Amino acid sequence: MIKIKDITFNDPLTIASGIIPDVPNYVTTVCEKYKPSAITTKTVTLNPLGPHKPPTVIKLHDGIYMNAIGLGNPGAKAINEMNVSCPLIVSVGGASINEIKEVVKVIESKAKIIEINVSSPNRKGYGESLSTLIGDIVENVKSVTRLPVFVKLGPWDNVVELAGRALEKGADGFTLINTIRGLIVDIETFKPILYYGTGGVSGRCLYPVALRIIRDVYEEYGVDIIGVGGVYDWTDVIGMLAVGAKLVGLGTVLIEKGFSIIEEIRKGLQSYLFEKGLKFEDIIGISVRR
Ligand SMILES: Cc1cc2nc3c(=O)[nH]c(=O)nc-3n(C[C@H](O)[C@H](O)[C@H](O)COP(=O)(O)O)c2cc1C
Numbered sequence: 195m196i197k198i199k200d201i202t203f204n205d206p207l208t209i210a211s212g213i214i215p216d217v218p219n220y221v222t223t224v225c226e227k228y229k230p231s232a233i234t235t236k237t238v239t240l241n242p243l244g245p246h247k248p249p250t251v252i253k254l255h256d257g258i259y260m261n262a263i264g265l266g267n268p269g270a271k272a273i274n275e276m277n278v279s280c281p282l283i284v285s286v287g288g289a290s291i292n293e294i295k296e297v298v299k300v301i302e303s304k305a306k307i308i309e310i311n312v313s314s315p316n317r318k319g320y321g322e323s324l325s326t327l328i329g330d331i332v333e334n335v336k337s338v339t340r341l342p343v344f345v346k347l348g349p350w351d352n353v354v355e356l357a358g359r360a361l362e363k364g365a366d367g368f369t370l371i372n373t374i375r376g377l378i379v380d381i382e383t384f385k386p387i388l389y390y391g392t393g394g395v396s397g398r399c400l401y402p403v404a405l406r407i408i409r410d411v412y413e414e415y416g417v418d419i420i421g422v423g424g425v426y427d428w429t430d431v432i433g434m435l436a437v438g439a440k441l442v443g444l445g446t447v448l449i450e451k452g453f454s455i456i457e458e459i460r461k462g463l464q465s466y467l468f469e470k471g472l473k474f475e476d477i478i479g480i481s482v483r484r
Contacts, residue, residue, distance in 0.1 A: 196231075196440050196474050198418050199342045199366065201281060201306050205463065206435060206474060207456055208232040210422045210443030211285040211309065211346070211369075212261075216268050218275040225280035228453040233280045234369075234443060235273060237287040237311045239320070240296050242269040246316070247389040251449075252378070257398035257426060259446050260376055262390035264317040270300040281306040283420070285346070286335075289319045291327060295334045308341050309420075313348035313372035315394050321372075322348060328356050332363040342366040344420060349374045349403050357411050367418030368411055369443065371404050397446040400424035405437050412438025413482050426451075428462025435474065436481040 196203040211234040214224055225233060245266025252260050265287055273284055284305035288294040298308055312328055314321030324331065328345060335343050345360045346369035347353050357368055373394025378387045386392070404423025412419055421439025425431060426447045434442050447455055467473065 196478075198307065198440060201342070203231040203281075203441060205231055205460060206431060206440065206442045207460060208234060208283065208420065208441050208443050209448065210234055210445035211283075211311065212236045212263070213445050213448050216272045218272065218277070221276050222278050224453060225278045228456045230280060230444075230456055231441065232283050232306065233278065234283040234309060235276075235285050236267050237265050237285040237314065237321075238267050238270045238273055238297060238301065239265065239288050240270055240293050240300070243267055249388055250390075252387055252393075253450075254378065254395075257446070257450065258395065259397050259449065260378060260388065260393040260395050261373070262316040262388045262393035264390060265314055265320055270297045273301040273304050276304060283307040283309050283344070285309045285311050287311040287314070287320055291324075291331050291334050294331055295338055298335050298339050302339050302341065305341055307344055308335065308339060309344045309346050309369050310335060311346050311372075313346050315348065315373060315375035315392065316390060322375075325350075325356060329359040329363045332360045332365045336364040342418075344369050344418075346370075346372055348372040349400070349407060349423075353407050354410050354414050357415060357417075361415060361417065367420070369420040369422060370408050370411060371400065371423045374400065374403070396424075397450075398424045398426055401426075401430060405433060408434065408439050409437040409482055412479055413484060416479070416484055428459045428466065431459060431463060432466060432477060435477045436479070438479040438482050440478055
């Protein structure tokens with residue numbers, strides 16, 4: 195049994211933010227059919243936000259994608275229409291500290307964990323643009339909720355420092371990591387292929403980056419971490435737990451392989467644990483010296 199505060203999870207397999215749209219019936223179906231341990235909503239803002247024009251998602255290679263949806267979402271109220279038995283990690287965003295705080299107030303009753311998105315690279319003024327305000331954002335969010343507050347950070351050089359600032363203001367954990375900003379140009383038009391220009395690169399290439407960052411943050415603070423980035427099979431999950439993640443978010447793998455991969459990964463994990471005589475709790479952080 196994995197515990198974050200007083201919430202328990204049978205296994206670490208969760209769905210990362212942005213993989214399921216904030217459509218209540220869809221979220222319910224995925225929960226009931228594929229039974230992830232938790233579902234992270236797509237980031238919601240206070241009011242609906244239109245996505246960027248297409249193309250918004252492209253496949254670069256097997257296992258590697260790039261997207262610039264731009265945090266398009268139906269607005270925070272959509273979360274309150276969700277009736278799901280899976281615990282919801284509600285990803286909140288906004289263009290200001292105040293907007294993020296207001297979003298938290300709207301969605302609070304549906305969430306088990308709040309995940310503050312200050313790391314999406316795909317919309318100016320949102321996500322990554324607010325990362326330097328992290329201390330103030332956490333302080334404000336903590337003033338309006340008693341739920342565990344996680345902060346989602348990106349693959350940057352100053353993650354450990356930013357995490358420290360968030361912890362000083364009461365953050366309960368981190369989701370590591372978001373996509374890395376990338377660029378692909380069309381060699382006929384010489385223009386970026388994604389309408390937005392740059393996009394967030396996701397998938398297998400992120401895995402070693404995610405592991406390194408999770409390890410760095412866990413080593414420094416020993417804090418609760420939801421690991422995300424390039425997880426494709428059960429061996430990836432074990433590696434991520436070993437460097438300190440308690441839960442693991444599946445992202446691009448679900449887009450590429452479909453939701454049935456959850457059960458396949460789960461079976462692989464169960465066989466491994468059985469053969470080794472281990473529980474998930476035995477593995478979390480095992481390869482990090484603290
Ligand atoms: C299509 C798409 C949409 C995403 N939307 C969001 C989002 O709204 N909020 C967020 O915090 N992360 C978002 N992400 C990032 C993922 O949650 C995850 O951090 C990232 O893709 C790395 O994991 P992966 O390599 O397993 O996909 C999105 C990723 C993809 C591929």
